[in-house]
Amino acid sequence: MxxxxxxxxxxxxxxxxxxxxxxxxxxxxxxxxxxxxxxxxxxxxxxxxxxxxxxxxxxxxxxxxxxxxxxxxxxxxxxxxxxxxxxxxxxxxxxxxxxxxxxxxxxxxxxxxxxxxxxxxxxxxxxxxxxxxxxxxxxxTSWPVPAGLNTGYTDAVTGATPLAIVKEGLKNGESLSQLMTQIPTPAQMFFGQMGGSMGEIAAMALLLGFIWLLYKKIITWHIPVSILATIVAFTGILWLVNPEKYADPLFHVLAGGILLGAIYMATDYVTSPMNPKAMLIYGCGIGMLTVIIRVWGAYPEGVSFAILIMNAFVPLLNTYIKPKRFGEEVKNG
Structure with a gap:
């Protein structure tokens, strides 16, 4: 028996x-x-x-x-x-x-x-x-300019990314309104008509993949949305304070690798928190660090550094931010 x-x-x-x-x-x-x-x-x-x-x-x-x-x-x-x-x-x-x-x-x-x-x-x-x-x-940092299917491998024409143009221009004393004439429009950036890495120029395609990941429940919304919301809020405040010095939130979302990082890199199962509350804190941290590096750091882009820094905090978040256990007694008063 x-x-x-x-x-x-x-x-x-x-x-x-x-x-x-x-x-x-x-x-x-x-x-x-x-x-x-x-x-x-x-x-x-x-x-x-x-x-x-x-x-x-x-x-x-x-x-x-x-x-x-x-x-x-x-x-x-x-x-x-x-x-x-x-x-x-x-x-x-x-x-x-x-x-x-x-x-x-x-x-x-x-x-x-x-x-x-x-x-x-x-x-x-x-x-x-x-x-x-x-x-x-x-x-x-030698970014090819999109030139179509017939673009060669070694003979591609290179150019600066929108983030690099803004970063360098502001450092040289140019106003943001002047710099915006040198970069693609939001619509062009959304559909990939800008220089950058292979994943940076595919905002529309990345969002389609995001919908698929949510539909298949491979990831949840907490990390991507908290990253994007933090970036929009942080850059929005800066833009309202001084629109000639700080770019608007839409620019920060579409330019660079924030969508790639928020949807596909930060949501990695192994290196991200396990519960929703910790995910939101983790995402907010990535968003804030990304903006800090982009605006005041040495590099035009800060997504990679921000995610790696917050990866280091994941064990701490998992340890101290835990969901309520089933059957756990709640103390009143």
């Missing part, structure tokens, strides 16, 4: 979702943005994406197979997602060897060093991106 009873550790109820299913759901959400980047940047977008994805998968395979010597994990799709997200943070004309180095840092240093998926404290793709930005600043 005693053999009929099995005692095991929780969880005792398992859902239908698997890591592989969730990861490939994210891949599907990224397809519109990938197609948009190919449409605007041509062959370069394909080369960068293929190199990044292949390198991330290869490095994870080699490390698991020959160093860690555990069952292979490349089938779970996490290396594929890391490769895609890393590519989306890069210019479409960046040399292949730099992509390979960034992929190695993303997978080997930021992920596998800590034990693989589920153990890494920082978003792997962002660690790789920041490493590349610091190590190869010229190549990482």
């Amino acid at each position: 005693s053999n009929l009873l099995k005692v095991s550790l929780s969880p005792h109820i398992h859902g239908k979702e698997t890591t592989q299913k969730l990861m490939f759901g994210v891949v599907i959400a990224l397809i519109p943005a990938l197609l948009t980047s190919i449409f605007f940047f041509g062959y370069g977008a394909l080369i960068v994406t293929a190199t990044s994805v292949a390198s991330c998968i290869l490095f994870e395979y080699l490390i698991v197979k020959f160093i860690i010597k555990k069952p292979l994990t490349i089938n779970d799709g996490s290396a594929l997602v890391t490769g895609l997200l890393l590519a989306f943070n890069l210019p479409s004309n960046i040399p292949v060897f730099i992509i390979v180095i960034g992929s190695f840092v993303s997978v080997a240093v930021a992920k596998m060093t800590f034990g693989g998926l589920g153990n890494n404290p920082f978003n792997p793709a962002l660690v790789g991106r920041v490493f590349m930005l610091i190590s190869f600043p010229v190549q990482m």
Whole structure:
């Protein structure tokens, strides 16, 4: 009779979702943005994406197979997602060897060093991106201007991003009204007609992916909405105080990588909080840090740094901000 009873550790109820299913759901959400980047940047977008994805998968395979010597994990799709997200943070004309180095840092240093998926404290793709930005600043800030499907890989015409134009112009004493004549309109930025990384120029496509992720319940609204709301509120106050010095909220949302970061990078399961209240605090922190870096920092863009900084606070948020336990007694008075 005693053999009929099995005692095991929780969880005792398992859902239908698997890591592989969730990861490939994210891949599907990224397809519109990938197609948009190919449409605007041509062959370069394909080369960068293929190199990044292949390198991330290869490095994870080699490390698991020959160093860690555990069952292979490349089938779970996490290396594929890391490769895609890393590519989306890069210019479409960046040399292949730099992509390979960034992929190695993303997978080997930021992920596998800590034990693989589920153990890494920082978003792997962002660690790789920041490493590349610091190590190869010229190549990482030479942004191709969208020129269509026939755009070459090495001969693409480069130009400054809207954020860089505003940052440099304000530093040189120009007014914002003068600078706005040099950058694309909000409609052009929304549909991708501006310089930037492969993921920055696809606002409409990224939002389509966001709808898909919400529909499939792969992510919740808390982190993306809190990031965007904080940025809109913070930049809105600054804009009202001095519209000749601070850009309006719509510009900050459409220019740069805030949509990519808010929807796809900050919502990473491993490096983001586990409950809604902590998610809102986490998102607000990312939004505030992004604006602080953009407006007063040395770099025109601050999303990557903001997410990595808030990644470090996730264990603290998970420890001290917890949902009420089922059956927990509430003290009155």
